[in-house]
Every structure is written in structure tokens, then in C-alpha cells.
Amino acid sequence: MVNEGDSQGEAEGDPGTVRPGGRTARVRAAVLRAAEDALAEHGFARLDLGDIARRAGVGRTTVYRRWGTVTALVADVLADMAEQSERRADTGSLLADLRANARLVQRTLTDPRQAALFKAVIAAATSDARTAEAMHRFYQRRISEWSPCVEQAIERGELPEGTDPAEVIRAVSAPLYYRLLASGDPLGPDVADRAAEAAVAAARAGAYVRIVP
Template identity: 65%
Template sequence: MNLDEATPGSIRPGGRTARVREAVLRVAGDLLAEHGFAHLDLTEVAAAAEVGKTTVYRRWRNPTGLVIDLLSDMAEQSLPHADTGSLLGDLTANARLVAKTLTDPRQGRLFQAVIAAATCDEAAATALRRFYDVRLTEWAPCVERAIERGEVPEGTDPRAVLSAVSAPLYYRLLASGDSIDDAAAATAATAAMNAATAGTFT
């Protein structure tokens, strides 16, 4: 079954319904960042968003439905890819964007909560994979242009290059606890570019 058919919150209406969705997702994101997925309660979300509880349960059904729609909204709101004229410039811009997101007091905790949800709920995991698919697709032209300029070999996999940029930063967030600063972002971008130049991702 298609995920949009199986889960609520997938319709993108306008008017009052759009305002309800915006309010509910804003509150859901705040509560996820503050308390985590395990404590996300639809009744609490409805009250904080000043939306009828019946409306929230009918549209999103459960906390997973909220996470799925929140991820969809985050993908829609994400910034477009960079075009600096060089692969290193573009990958550095990507790394800095990831670092900025992960170190933001709200967004960093929100991503931790969403990733935690994905580890125990297959629908949330599918939504998370779809979110990153959108982001990788958006930034793939950076690598494709680098191939055209001859910076990296033909057949270089754009998604593999971009994943290599963000992976060390997520490792710092979720595992090591090391600082996610500009130096870490620059190192991740340079390492990914060097590997791509060497043909690692063909």
C-alpha cells in the first residue's frame, strides 16, 4: 500500500485545514524535541495547538502519523542545493547546512527523536528514508555538475558522495558526542570530495 494512502496528514489542503496542520505540526515538533517520541501524546498536541482532539485523532490517528507528516513538511521546507561552481564549495555548503540543523537547539533534538522513532516503528522508518531521499535528490545536481566539469570520474554516485558528507556529522550527534562545528563540517566535505575524486564512489 502506498504510504500516503496508509497514513494521515498526507493531503496538502489550503485554508483553515492548512492552518490546523501548521499549528499541529509545530506543536508536535516542539514536544518531540522536548520529550521524545515515547512521550508524544495526541491529546496534549491538540490542547497545545488549540485544535479539537477529534480533529487530530481523525487526521493523524497516532504519534507515528504525526512523525510521518512532520518529516514530509520538513522535506518541503528544506533549502535548495548550492551552486558555488566547485564540488568542494557545494559539499561544504551541504555540510554546513547539516551541521547548522543538527546543532540547532530545537532541530537537533527533533532529529534525534525522529531517528529514535524510526528504530522502533517501520512506518516512521519509511518516512525517514523518504525524507532523506528527497534531500539527496535535491543535492544530487552538485555532483552531476562536478562530473560534467571533470572534477570526479564518470559514474560517480551522487547519493553516495552526499551520504559521505553527512554521515560523520550524524555520527557525532548520535554516537560520539563530539562537537559539530565548522571545522567538522569542512573536514567531512573535504574527505567526501577527496574520496569522490579518487573514484571511491563509482
């Protein structure tokens, strides 16, 4: 828990722009963890900044002054998730890289806490524009992180020139999210591997080559 009495001289700063050490960073980490717990437990609709402040062990005024609204706090949760997410693989093989990507997504979506958190945020994004924007930024950051795997494969001659890296990365994770959110089918490592293999096969066949008008 973080107490407001620590190091009062530090400025609060804007969400997502704080320096890595000191009270400001400790407060942000505690509040974001509390927000994630609350989202995983009872979803977006019942989020309350006062409850999150209590969970985090910080003053209500600190939370209200720094984030102001539930949607601003959820946006910062997503920004933090992007910052903390595992970095991309670099094996020298497109298939191995994309298997690593798929396995990372699969582990996240089968973790009880993380799966509940993603479901809550995705549900919120369907009805709240600011949350939707934050989610789009989160996924764009993850796609940008993994796109070099595809770019390097193009340079090695594994894929046709003009292949769209972002589309290949999307193709890996899309069937995994479908199972989480729509079908409810089992989501094991074998499913992740098949998603990566299918994306690679389609990319090699030219399915993701950009069409120039």
C-alpha cells in the same frame, strides 16, 4: 493558535497533500509545530495526540480524524521538514556546494531544538517501521535535492564517470550524524568543512564509482 471555528467549509485532506492556504494549512502547520515541540521536549514514547491538539489549539477530533495515530503524525512532521528544508547550493564548484550542504547539516544538528527533534525521531525509527519508512523518505528526498551538485561536477570533469551522486552526498553528512548520535564530539563549522573536503577527495579518487558486476 488555530480555532476550529475558522472557515468550516474546507476539506481536511490527507496529511502532506493540503493546498497552501486556508484553515486546512493553518491547522496542519499548528499541529506539526506542536508535534515537533513535544518530540523535542520528551521524545517519541510520550507523544500523545490529545496533548498535541491542546498545544496546537485545535480540537482533539480534528487531530484524530486527520492523522489517526502518532506514527502517522510523525511521518507528516518529516514530510514537512523535507518540504521546508533549505534548497541546494549551485556555486559551480563541487567543493563549495558540498561545504554548503555540510554547513546546513551542521547548523541543523547544533540547533538545540532541531538536534533534540532529530534524536527523538531517529530513536523512534529504530523500533517503529512506519517512522523508519518516513525517515527513509525524508533522507532520500534530501539526497535527491543535493545529488545534482555531483552530477554537474561529473559533467564538468571534476569527478570520474560513473560516480554515484547519492553516495557522495551521504559521505558528507554521515560523520556529522556520527558526532551527534555516537561520539558526542564537538560539531563546529570546521568539522562540516572537513567532511565536505574528505567526501570530495574520496570522490575524485574514484571511491564512489559504481561497480558494475
